[in-house]
Amino acid sequence: MTKKYTYLFREGNEHMRELLGGKGANLAEMSNLGMPVPYGFTITTEACTQYYQDNECINDEIKAQIFEYLDKLEAQSGKKLGDTNNPLLVSVRSGARASMPGMMDTILNLGMNDTVVETVAKLTDNPRFAYDSYRRFVQMYSDVVMGLNKSRFEKIIDDVKATRGIESDLDLTADDMKELVVRFKQFYNEQLHTDFPQDPKEQLMGAIEAVFRSWNNERAIYYRRMNNIPSSWGTAVNVQMMVFGNMGNDCGTGVAFTRNPSTGEKKLYGEFLMNAQGEDVVAGIRTPQTIDHLKEVAPQAYDKFLEICDTLEKHYRNMQDMEFTIEKGQLFMLQTRNGKRTAQAALKIATDMVDEGAITTDEALMMVEPQQLDSLLHPMFDPDALKAATPITTGLPASPGAGSGEIVFSAEEAIQAKEEGRKVILVRLETSPEDIEGMSASEAILTVRGGMTSHAAVVARGMGACCVAGCSAIEMHEEEGYFVVNGQRFNRGDVISVDGSTGNVYGQAIKSVPAAITGDFERFMEWADQRRTLQVRTNADTPRDAKQAYEFGAQGIGLTRTEHMFFEGDRIKAMREMIVSKTTEQRRAALAKIEPMQRKDFEGLYEAMQGQPVTIRYLDPPLHEFLPKTDEEIAELADEMKMPKEELDAVIANLHEFNPMLGHRGVRLAITFPEIAEMQTLAVITAAINVQNRHPEWNIEPEIMIPLVGSVHELKFVKNIVSKTADKLIKDSNVDMKYHVGTMIEIPRAALLADEIAQEAEFFSFGTNDLTQMTFGFSRDDAGSFLSDYYDDNIFDSDPFAHLDTKGVGKLIQIAAQGGRKTRPDIKLGICGEHGGDPASIDFCQQVGLNYVSCSPYRVPIARLAAAQAAIKFGK
Template sequence: MGKKYTYLFREGNENMRELLGGKGANLAEMSNLGMPVPYGFTITTEACTQYYKDGEKINDEIKEQIFEYLDKLEKQSGKKLGDKENPLLVSVRSGARASMPGMMDTILNLGLNDEVVETVAELTKNERFAYDSYRRFIQMFSDVVMGLNKARFEKIIDDLKAKRGIESDLDLTADDMKELVVLFKQFYESELLESFPQEPKEQLMRAIEAVFKSWDNPRAIYYRRMNNIPSSWGTAVNVQMMVFGNMGNDCGTGVAFTRNPSTGEKKLYGEFLMNAQGEDVVAGVRTPNKIDELKEIAPDAYDQFVNICSTLEKHYRNMQDMEFTIEKGKLFMLQTRNGKRTAQAALKIACDMVDEGMITTDEALMMVEPQQLDSLLHPMFDEKALKKAEPIASALPASPGAACGEIVFSADEAIQQTEAGHKVVLVRLETSPEDIEGMHVAEGVLTVRGGMTSHAAVVARGMGACCVAGCGVLNMHEEEGYFSVGNKKYFRGDVISIDGSTGNVYGEAIKTVPATISGNFERFMRWADERRTLEVRTNADTPRDAKQAYDFGAQGIGLVRTEHMFFDGDRIKAMREMIVAKTAEQRRKALDKILPMQRNDFVGIYEAMNGNPVTIRYLDPPLHEFLPKTKEDIVALAHEMNMRPQDLEQVVADLHEFNPMLGHRGVRLAVTYPEIAEMQTKAVIEAAILVQKEHSEWNLEPEIMIPLVGDLNEFKYVKKVVVRTADDLLKKANMKLNYHVGTMIEIPRAALLSDQIAEEAEFFCFGTNDLTQLTYGFSRDDAGAFLSDYYDKRIFEQDPFVHLDQQGVGRLIRYSVKKGKETRPDIHLGICGEHGGDPESIEFCHRVGLNYVSCSPFRVPIARLAAAQAAIKND
């Protein structure tokens, strides 16, 4: 027998997630727990990957197994696909191993055709239900399988409602539904020049193939890149017997969470619609009822559902997100999964479950995605400003946070305006999965339709983005470029604010205040700090950034970029004097003007870090970056510096480099102009002396980092300048103070010769931004022009400047760590590129034995949690 590509639900279990996908594994587990799950089978993720290997074709072996398991499903259900007496209808749903809500495709009511629909009408004695199900199937199949825009079908429905003088879909009669079926099929045939398929097995195979294809649709690819999900995983497909929530008023469908996904409150939370199918709830077309109301409408089903919720949460030891359908009063479970939740809710649920004795602190730490914490670290609305502001509307607080920005009405607009440097709020009638990229870049999302479990709400919570949903008082005039509330119009580009914690909408910008770490957040981070072994430092160039990082839990600074201190006012003038100087004496005179300014910067940074280690990188960029580029600016600067414009033009020309990234910068500047290294050493050591005298309880040990070293001899040369200058200052001050001189490993040659460089360097800090550029041979600033082609063509899945390339760049780091330790066993090792704040890269740093990671201030808590998770996974 060949490979097994299909499993009945009862043949699987929750440990088969990689093969059955999350949905399939959980359906299997619920079936084994004796819960009311409609019969079905799962086509594995391996079938999906095989489909792509075979050139996007379902091979004969997989087809054979699908029909074999369809036969088993027919025997289980007592029904047959396409049968004119007792027909089986099925749903075809995606199910990747990682939850990707709304990103891939679903087809419901499959198996209906012109004959079967009449049988269903006769069997159910409900002609309206039968034809409603058929028109839904035609619309879904046309959209998902054939690529016809579902909005075109919605227009046909709207036109018919207008013709009948009705507003709600529920007011459409059986005859109306029949007419819609005819109109839908006519539209299908006119667009595709073929009849709507009547053979159910053909419908099934085309639907399964469409779900496989949806693994590679643009929104799924974007979501995978955003959440670091490999394309090699593929998606499973679940074929499941249909149960119907739209058969009448004793039927319904809903989505519920075992705890509140916005706040974390331990209370059943969800929504349902009677006489509806599942897509009606999540699409936000109708505003649903709260789950508590189900107790009055279907008490038996409600009580059974409450018991199942409790069982599932205890079984999975996590908050669950469930879909259910009630058919003729009987409850059926269609899905359970670990629920997406806001950061606030995630922390509360983790802490509460520890207090309830349900999970350990290690399990609690693994329940929260590090990236989620980002939403807690940015400013919130100022309470005083909120009290003065008058909301223009109030709706559902679907995902907490503060969002303020210019109004845009489409995902494309959001992307364009964000790329132009604007902050935007995306305002939509309702969101769809195609809006994923626009939602990602927007500050927040405001929708007219939809509830707390609509697509907008679920996706926003997963992203940590602010969302207010179901704001029905907004009248949308998207084509005219505005929405109105009452008599007031708000146009595209106007600034509004939305509060995802209260649901309030404001027609103005509202002041924000910085975030703080307290309550559950503080408690949770203490657990993380107790568990991790990696130190977490920050990249900070100003006392203000240093203090922010310290308040967020940074244990020191891994990178102070000193060049950022040279661009202000008098400093840039003195820097330019130094650049145009013709002798070392003239350069020193200019540098003497910069020295007190830089010394004061370091004093502020040392004090902000309260005695924790501070690593200061010496001047790195080429000198031409400090000079003007245009002729007008050169003339103006020449007059200011009492120079002839042609002389300054000559300096600019002399400093021009064809490839500045590989040019006269970093350590090379200090070799050519050692007086720069002298001045910076004076600033570092003099500041340390001043602060140490002021704070005798501290033990300051400045760390001086020489950038862009590629050879031991150039490092030795600059180190001598540093040591001579520092020791002279300490001798004159009659003071003992330890300082360390190390280097940034960012050139592949340095990584390969780490054993030699470690003879002199006391620490290595991996500058993975440049190390990635120089290993790949392309510029971070320019790579955006072609990386999208690499993603589209499956050459790259991730941006190597966002997630560390562990195969290539990682191999250099591993080798460098090994060789550095061979020469100097106590060498201190860190990373300070952008990767220092990326959870996946942090896990790599833990595995290879670094001492610390350094990241931007607002990523410090993310790095603290990621470091703890790395320890839990790898220890």
């Protein structure tokens, strides 16, 4: 049987999202609910996948089905594409299964040509509308299908307005619109050396192919990587009968949310424009009216819309983001989807809907994207500092948060500044989808044009970025590198501050204050903790980090990197002294200087964790990393060590390794220099005893982790040193204390021989940074120089150092978990690489049955929620 690549809206439903994409599935569902949805059909995501398999060509089988369903659409609508009596015009829109607002392409008014436009003008008795629709189509088609930048067409519009002495597009007459069509087509011919296509079926196939192509445009690829969306999903294409909001003053278009996407308030929230088409609202070219004014302009449509909003929110059990058009007073629904919202709004909506009895706590937990919480965990502006500051202007509070930084005027500048470690505010007349990477690199986004549903606002809310939009008081001089507001000039590089909660913009840097988990946030996280089965620990090397993580809900420390404690002041000197020592006695003397410092650090960690488990990894990096690099530093150390500089040069040269990541490090150091393991054990156990004595109510059980083990014999050798030292300390102190010795699984051999290693290891912690590096054979420090090519060519969907490679690295983790449990059924299993704070990787940890994940302090709440969602999804 031939595969079905096309579905009428009425043939689908909301459960067919993978096939029909989010937009197609929801249009089908609204149609089945009896809502006023213009007729249409969906070309499936499988057709997109087939398009790429066929070397970016739509095959004959898919073409045949498209034209078959075009016939069905014509029969439903009573109109015909290209007809000179009753022409059908359609929109062609993308629709991936995951919402990707603004990332892919859309074409409106398709089917217009030189004869159809005259028919439309006569049928509507509105030549201006007809030619306005035609010039929009030429501009969109030229941009999206043929790659002619839309800004070139905007310049032609500006030229016509200047000639006519008018400022607004609305003041363009029918004759002006006709002139624009002529000039647009002339420009098209000049650039492409061919006439603008007049055959509507040729137009349709060109548009469909362009939407398929847009699945792999730069902004879509970047958005997918940022949101962990696989390239294999593809996008569906929706072909839908046009309804027109630009036929006159009884027509309009708008975007609305069933609740406020910035604050979460239970109140209809949105914007509309009369005598406009859909793209006008989100593009920010005209300033729209708020949705509550619609009841005055089009009361019947407004009442019907309120009814539909209520129905959709109850049906989808979530806040909805909807697009609508009013044609001659009649309401039509063009889209609904779960609305993007700020983190504050997400928490309020989730908790409110539970209180309203609309959803369960499990549903509430699934409504909030874990990554969103990040915006709540970073500093906000200090209220006292705000009182002392005066805004230079105020715009629309499009996405809450606070950001201070240098002014930049382009996405490219923002990206470069981030790479240089500078904080910036991206200031734009209006943002477009191409700006997404620059928006992501900025502390905040500030736009002159656009409303609360503009591209800048929607994308900023989705990524948790601070945004103030529609700041019309700003006079932009982007090419000259400055803007003026209320007579005051601000140049590129000047520092400003943006408050996305109030819309205020300040001409100075403003002090920030730490975030806190309170109110809806605290209550929501309590639900998450009740639901999850994975514990969440933190990676912390200092008491300050450990304290922050504990306040964010960490249940212990999964990784303390002790080498980070060696680089300060006197410690680095003692460490260098140890490294260049020639005898064991000299090394012990140097280590004796370090031990009290390490002990104090460990006491601080135990205190911060208040009896929760603390896993301390022994010295890992190669010794050359601690040695001086410059001639001046080498001479200074030689003088301190009372040795000739030439001799120290020789020691440093001897320690240099061609590939130190695979060299003399980790457990190998403890085997060569057992006194290092002795010193660290003395510090770990003595610190634990001291804190236990101060806090008898706590149960402190140190966890000692030996890194880079690849053989059970390595672990056994070092464990004997640890046990001998620790047992004597505990016995001499007359305390009842348990401790545990385990290893970090970061070498493929260790994963494969985990059953053997578990004979000595009481716990495994998967160090996925190195495990990924060694499994792929990539250097995580250098891979960035070529991985971008892998993304561009769809070899990888994402960075394997950011999202766990579940196929390869994941298989090693599964083998190790099974092997470890076979030998030691009660073995504790955790993960402490960067993947420990990544929601997709946490899903995998839940499925494998690990005991805990460990992540950086500011990702602890994210991991707590991701772990709860994983428990809900996978039923464990």
